[in-house]
Amino acid sequence: MADKEDNAIPAEHAPASVRIRQRIERARKRFHANDNIADFLEPGDLDALLAEVEEGMRTVLQSLVIDIDNDHNTRDTARRVAKMYLTEVFAGRYVAPPAVTEFPNAESLNELMIVGPITVRSACSHHFCPIMGRLWIGLMPNEHSNLIGLSKYARLAEWIMSRPQIQEEAIAQIAEILMSKVSPDGLAVVMEADHFCMHWRGVKDEAVMINSAMRGSFLKDHTLRSEFLALLNLRKRD
Numbered sequence: 001m002a003d004k005e006d007n008a009i010p011a012e013h014a015p016a017s018v019r020i021r022q023r024i025e026r027a028r029k030r031f032h033a034n035d036n037i038a039d040f041l042e043p044g045d046l047d048a049l050l051a052e053v054e055e056g057m058r059t060v061l062q063s064l065v066i067d068i069d070n071d072h073n074t075r076d077t078a079r080r081v082a083k084m085y086l087t088e089v090f091a092g093r094y095v096a097p098p099a100v101t102e103f104p105n106a107e108s109l110n111e112l113m114i115v116g117p118i119t120v121r122s123a124c125s126h127h128f129c130p131i132m133g134r135l136w137i138g139l140m141p142n143e144h145s146n147l148i149g150l151s152k153y154a155r156l157a158e159w160i161m162s163r164p165q166i167q168e169e170a171i172a173q174i175a176e177i178l179m180s181k182v183s184p185d186g187l188a189v190v191m192e193a194d195h196f197c198m199h200w201r202g203v204k205d206e207a208v209m210i211n212s213a214m215r216g217s218f219l220k221d222h223t224l225r226s227e228f229l230a231l232l233n234l235r236k237r238d
């Protein structure tokens with residue numbers, strides 16, 4: 001019987017996704033839908049993935065019995081979808097985190113600061129349907145904290161959200177990266193989002209999901225937490 005190794009595709013001929021997956025597995029890292037895998041990409045990999053996803057999407061469209069050879073509207077859809085996934089809506093899986101300059105808290109500021117609402121866009125891991133929402137970030141710095149530019153909150157959130165997500169994990173990832181960049185005394189994150197897997201299909205309900213992640217002094221200090229929540233302008237319901 002032929003040795004299993006004999007049938008293995010030589011690494012250089014394996015599809016890009018297989019080569020990348022092997023690197024990740026060798027490093028014993030995770031590659032769930034909402035994980036960033038930029039560290040495992042080599043030059044040229046993204047273009048190779050684009051061609052591979054396009055080919056896969058072409059097969060999906062053919063399986064949906066769409067005449068992609070003669071339908072002028074869907075002729076380039078496979079390429080468009082591949083590009084949209086890899087370079088736009090799921091780019092946060094494939095690119096390194098945005099550069100964030102951290103400034104020392106030279107004046108030892110220790111007053112509540114709130115940023116928001118930041119618009120967030122994602123897609124649910126379950127159906128790949130859009131998630132559109134708003135995010136508020138509350139920070140209580142201390143003398144050891146870093147201060148980061150205001151725009152960086154939106155850039156970091158976008159990096160996390162442009163992956164297939166579920167809202168509960170997305171907010172935890174946002175809290176984790178902010179804790180590591182800012183080292184605040186306390187951090188509060190609130191997200192309110194529409195899930196189109198509920199609006200457009202399935203149960204067809206307009207309900208929104210609101211969730212929060214509290215860290216440090218926001219967990220211990222009820223007054224601080226109440227002050228933060230009172231200052232948010234959450235959607236007014238009819």
Ligand SMILES: Nc1nc2c(ncn2[C@@H]2O[C@H](COP(=O)(O)OP(=O)(O)OP(=O)(O)O)[C@@H](O)[C@H]2O)c(=O)[nH]1
Pocket residue numbers: 124125126165166167168195197198201202203
């Ligand atoms: N907890 C959580 N659920 C989500 C999120 N986004 C989408 N969902 C839900 O994921 C679930 C997937 O459910 P399944 O039962 O596996 O799939 P389904 O049969 O298509 O479900 P229906 O949507 O009820 O038709 C649905 O209830 C979605 O509403 C999210 O961010 N968090």
